C-alpha cells in the first residue's frame with residue numbers, strides 16, 4: 001500500500017535504521033529452536049517409558065508382561081481423528097509405503113503428487129514401481145485441484161494430497177476430483193497432525209491417510225507413523241503389509257487362513273516404547289497446536305496491514321496447526337532482501353538458522369531439489385521403475401519448470417517456523433521486525 005493514510009505501521013519502529021544497515025536489531029536473543037512434541041515432553045513421558053521398560057516387553061505381539069501400548073495408541077489415535085482403523089508404523093515414510101501397498105499400487109500406474117512435498121512422497125511411489133506425476137500448487141501451497149484434474153491420464157490410479165507446513169490443502173475440492181475420476185485419495189498429514197477443515201480432521205477426507213511422528217512433527221516419538229482408514233479391506237491389507245504380509249489373530253499369532261492376506265510384509269511395526277510415548281504425546285497435541293495457531297494467527301493479523309506482503313491462503317484458519325508462516329513478495333529479489341533483513345533483526349533461531357529462509361532453500365520439500373527425482377535414478381541400476389515396459393509413455397518430467405506456479409511461489413516466498421513456546425514478547429518482536437523491514441524496503 002503506497003498511501004500514507006493507509007499505513008498503520010508504528011512510526012517509531014518504521015523510522016529506525018535496519019540492522020542490516022548497521023542499526024540496532026529488534027532483538028539480539030535468538031528465537032527458540034523448537035521441536036514441538038519434544039518441547040512438551042515431561043514427567044508423563046518419562047513415567048510412561050519407564051513403566052514400559054520395567055515390563056521388559058518391548059514388542060507389540062508378545063512379551064514377559066505385555067502392556068499393549070501400541071494397540072491402545074491405535075485405538076486412541078483413531079478415536080481422536082474420528083476414523084475406524086489405525087495401524088501404527090515405525091515412520092511416516094513407512095506409513096506412505098504401507099498405504100500404497102494397501103491400495104495395490106504398482107507398475108503401469110501413475111500417482112499424482114504435488115510440487116511442494118517431502119521426498120518420501122515421491123520415493124514411496126517410485127519404490128512401488130509406479131510413476132509419480134507432478135501437479136502444480138496454488139496459493140494454499142498445496143495441490144491445485146485444477147492442475148490435478150489436468151494431470152489425469154488413463155493410467156492415473158490416485159492422488160497423494162500433502163497438507164504442507166501446517167496448513168490444509170483444498171482437500172474437499174481434491175476429494176471431488178478423485179471421486180469424479182474414480183481415483184484413490186491418499187492424504188499425507190505428516191506436517192499437519194491434528195489439523196482440520198470445517199471441523200473435520202485431516203486424515204479423514206481420503207481413502208487412507210499417512211501420519212509421521214518423527215521429531216519435527218506436532219507430536220513425536222522420535223520416529224514413528226500411522227496409517228488410518230475407514231475401509232476394512234484397506235485396513236486389513238495395511239495391517240498385513242506393515243508386518244510380515246499376513247493377518248494376526250487376537251493373541252498376536254500369525255494367521256494364514258485368509259487367501260487375500262497372503263502378501264509381502266514391509267517390516268514397519270512400531271515398538272511398545274514408542275507406543276507408550278505416543279499415547280502421552282497425543283494427550284498434549286491439542287495444547288501444542290493451540291499455542292502455535294494462536295501465535296501464528298496474531299502475527300498474520302498484524303501482517304495483514306502490510307499490503308506488499310502477501311499471506312498464504314488458508315482454506316480454514318480455525319483448523320490450521322500453525323507451525324509455519326509463509327509470506328510472499330512481489331519478486332525473488334525482494335523476498336531475498338526481506339529475508340536477509342528479518343534475519344539481521346534477530347528473527348532467526350539458534351544454533352540452526354533454518355527456520356526463516358527463502359523457500360528455494362527448503363531442501364527436499366521442493367520437487368526440483370530432489371536429485372533422484374530430477375535424474376530419475378533407480379536402486380537396481382537398470383532404470384526401475386522408469387524403464388519398465390508397463391510405464392512406457394508416462395509423463396516423467398521433474399526438472400525445474402515443470403510446475404511454474406510452484407517455481408514462482410518458492411522464489412518469492414519466505415517460510416518462518418512458529419514454535420509452540422513463543423512468548424507475547426517474541427510475537428511482538430516478529431511483528432515489529434516485519435513492520436520495520438516493510439517500512440524500509442517495501443513501502444514507498
Ligand SMILES: Cc1ncc(COP(=O)(O)O)c(C=O)c1O
Nearest residue numbers: 091092093118120190191212214
Ligand atoms: C509431508 C511428509 N511426508 C512424509 C514424511 C516422512 O516421515 P518420516 O520422516 O517419519 O519418515 C515427512 C517427514 O518429514 C513429511 O514431511
